[in-house]
Amino acid sequence: MSTASQPLVSVIIPTYNYAHFIAEALASVHSQTYSNWEMIVVDDGSTDNTEEVVKRIAADEPRISYLRQDNARQAAARNNGIRHAKGNYLQFLDADDLIEPQKLEQQVAFLEQHTSVDITYSGVRYFSSERADELLLSRQYSSWEDSGAWMPEISGQGKEVLLALLRNNIMVVNAPLIRREVIDRVGLFDVDLTPVEDWEYLIRCAAHGAVFGFNDVEGARALVRAHGESASLNQPRYLRSVLKMRKKIAKLNLDAEVLELNRQKIAETEGHLGVEEVTHGKLGSGISQMLKAALKDPRLRFRAKWLICAASAPFVSGDRLKGMVTSSLSGSMKRAGASEA
Secondary structure: OOHHHOOOEEEEEEEOOOHHHHHHHHHHHHOOOOOOEEEEEEEOOOOOOHHHHHHHHHOOOOOEEEEEOOOOOHHHHHHHHHHHOOOOEEEEOOOOOEEOOOHHHHHHHHHHHOOOOOEEEOOEEEEOOOOHHHHHHHOEOOOOOOOOOOOOOOOEOOHHHHHHHHHOOOOOOOOEEEEHHHHHHHOOOOOOOOOOHHHHHHHHHHHOOOOEEEOOOOOOOEEEEOOOOOHHHOHHHHHHHHHHHHHHHOOOOOOHHHHHHHHHHHHHHHHHHHHHHHHOOOHHHHHHHHHHHHHHOOOHHHHHHHHHHHHHHHHOOHHHHHHHHHOOHHHHHHHHHHHHO
8 A cells, every 4th residue: 555545544642852762753753664654743732852862853754743732631632633633533642652563554454444443442461661672571471570461451432441440541542543523523632640641541432432442462562661750650649640530521411321330330430539548647638548448339349348457557567557458358457456456
């Protein structure tokens, strides 16, 4: 297929002070086996030499555009990129991450062949190396110590996808390729939900009836860099955003089963946020969050667990408290009893 007859893919890369990573992200797009793409780099007010790095690369590559905005965080940067995108398909890529060389080719082909599918997504591999030539040696299924695969690999639409997304996000932001028609129908990212705006966006896509198609192909996966600068590592901030997202979802006109699951997840998020706050030295607010979880959770055994955790918080370590949350109700009671003995 000639470039002229290929659908255009818009690759949108928000960046903030990632001059030391972004050249690798751009190179991963430039090395795609699919050639009809445009790359829109949206600089969210970087104070390092990001502009210099991107413009140096763009000088030899007319498919790269550089936009600069005042710092407004990554959701606003993605929205800026969407407004300037001309593509039939959109690929989101964070400036510290990568995509494998066949990703655009394989995913465009999948969507062209499966016209009823709106969003196709790949598997993901994580890496901690900061050297591109070491990536093959460091790819893992997850960023956790056990390195187990976590993506549920769900295809379909409607309630099944919504329930899966409400339990947990089912993909990383650079895994999907999305039809432009879906973006036009669903709208822009919620700028108040960073760093979970991509998760909430997928929930909205599912609520609008989008059809998801998982297609994992060697050489076409998303690659995510695990490093200390990652915004997702700030767990209290992350959980506050998740809680805000779930409260937004609670106001939507969705299936009763979907809303009930979301209600349970609101309570769980309140409780986990409480544990994190206690762990970070905020005992009073942490206990308050766990009591909120006990009041809001419709399941009696979870109410009891959050009450036990709240009562035990002044007397146990953060690790012990987290262990109480993940253990059974009887296990939580044993741990609480042991801490008071």
